[in-house]
Amino acid sequence: MKVIETVDEMRRLRRTLAGPVGFVPTMGYLHEGHLSLVKRAREDNATVVVSIFVNPTQFGPCEDLEDYPRDIKRDLTMLEELDTDVVFMPPPDEIYPPQFNTWVEVTGLTERLEGAARPTHFRGVTTVVAKLFNIVQPTRAYFGQKDAQQAIVIQKMATDLNMGLDVIVCPTIREHDGLAMSSRNIYLTPEQRRSATVLSQSLKMAERLWTDGERNAEHIRSEMRQFIERQPEGQIDYISVADTLTLEELDTITSAALVSLAVRFGKTRLLDNVVLRPYQGK
């Protein structure tokens, strides 16, 4: 496994790779969710590149950039075990030199949900991902369904800017009690950790309502809200039932819908989602 820290060296190495390259961009502090992406990339491609870069531009001024959990040694061990070929882990000023001044922005989509709560977040995400795509030049790039809006925004960017690669979205990986894996879960107190299962439970309830024929989106939102408010810990940021492409809130569910929510436990904001998808036959 090669560990590379500069853009120039990554570019040089990329030129020597002939077959398909699978790429998993991460901010490190890897968990089973990230590892599932690496495994999938390993199955699909001749070469697997994983980046570890805590991207400052996607954090807001009052967010947890400084405190974001890091454990490079453990990350590298885990990636080595999965037969990763290349780890690209540049220092911040290799990606953002002092005069850096260019941004990639998906409009519309990014103003909703997470974008409404974190106004410059997606601009930071799309800019760094565009840069990483240009440096690594992957054939396929892998993202988790857990950050559903991020995956949709990146797919939109890749399509709109003709990036010529496949953006592949892999299923959310969960703890045994249903909590979606996230590097931020370690911030939770034991009590918050127990309460945090309301996210996945409320989504299961939404699925059940939908399977039973409920098509009124506001009814689903309101049932979820009541369910979550029954426990005292979590503060709801949003509960959304939206179109899977435009992320516009729905009144009536007529085709696929993304049910997503953000709930704060103290300073920790947790996300989760499920897609309600009509049965398409075989």
Next chain:
Amino acid sequence: MKVIETVDEMRRLRRTLAGPVGFVPTMGYLHEGHLSLVKRAREDNATVVVSIFVNPTQFGPCEDLEDYPRDIKRDLTMLEELDTDVVFMPPPDEIYPPQFNTWVEVTGLTERLEGAARPTHFRGVTTVVAKLFNIVQPTRAYFGQKDAQQAIVIQKMATDLNMGLDVIVCPTIREHDGLAMSSRNIYLTPEQRRSATVLSQSLKMAERLWTDGERNAEHIRSEMRQFIERQPEGQIDYISVADTLTLEELDTITSAALVSLAVRFGKTRLLDNVVLRPYQGK
């Protein structure tokens, strides 16, 4: 010479090209300025790709998109004569499909000079050039010094987003009386055409002042302004003596400086510039 109209076909053809690819993006209605770029690309590369695309997103709402001059047949004949390999001329909705929503923007630099006069212009330029770069994947891309700020903005974008290609800026090509070649020169009435030589003449004057030791930028601007105002036709939009990298206006010229101006003749806005560059030795 292959003429290609779809992104997919351009991409397929690109995969078959082994050596360096030189790329000249144009809006068509080619003149000697464009052709000098194609000739240079021909010298430097195994394959030469020229695009012809009148990019709607770089025109303001009151600008000349509909009237922009077009003569595809003549363009293709000229390109064939220069041994161009590929002409990529997509229709507008191939580049901007209905749901298009992603923008590439260089900040700072683009707020000055042309950007101050045309607020969404450079966002349109950088977005379409980023898309064309992703589609054509050139080794080298060629731009004219005539649009000096555009060249600087594109170089900045390519660097900031790690596009991994060389942006090469070629000298301005001029008519016999000094007028910089531009597709928009055909809009000029005969009288305006005669007056339009004040742009290059005022730049020659600036060069002369500088060669004679003048380092006060405001003095140079004011001499140019007086010179241009002596003829009644042209309305000055701006006269600038600026840093060649940041485009910040200078008080005193201490190293290289970009002297640039925009002058309106009726509805036609003409640009020209010269770089004052200290003698570097051999």
